[in-house]
Amino acid sequence: GAVVSQHPSRVICKSGTSVKIECRSLDFQATTMFWYRQFPKQSLMLMATSNEGSKATYEQGVEKDKFLINHASLTLSTLTVTSAHPEDSSFYICSASQVPSGSGNEQYFGPGTRLTVT
């Protein structure tokens, strides 16, 4: 149980285009979903926390108008990278939690999406 899927697993796009990444909890209802970004040889960095039906909470330094997050249902959250640029190339990982705080091992991770912007 507690499976999280992400789609697409890999995407290459041209600079200036927008990319949408989907995160789904397959066998449980995710009260909270988290979006992380990881650059090579760096730690996971939390971008935003989203609760179903409400606006996402963005971490300091993350542009909410550039990284649009929608958590319309208890099993689906989407991250849209708008007007992507090469510096947005990264590994984007979502995680889902059944509990509001999402602390510790209640977070279940998706397989990640590798975005390359050319």
Next chain:
Amino acid sequence: RKEVEQDPGPFNVPEGATVAFNCTYSNSASQSFFWYRQDCRKEPKLLMSVYSSGNEDGRFTAQLNRASQYISLLIRDSKLSDSATYLCVVNGGSNYQLIWGAGTKLIIKP
């Protein structure tokens, strides 16, 4: 000082050896501690939680030292399949936010 610090490695260890690495954290109010394992280009997977009394799971032992604010991971009889990056995760105290270390890369050599 980073909130969670780890030696990036890599630790090159012969198969069968014992290896240990630490992770220091800065927030003394932190309550939850975890070790995750991340294989190259894959998502992190929970390896084990770290309790105040320590935690052992097979060849893996995790310890918490609150006084010195660090957690440790010990791997005995290392296997080739243990090669991965080990991420230290600490909750941020009252706000429950997880703070991730940059990871320690472990390479087990035959």
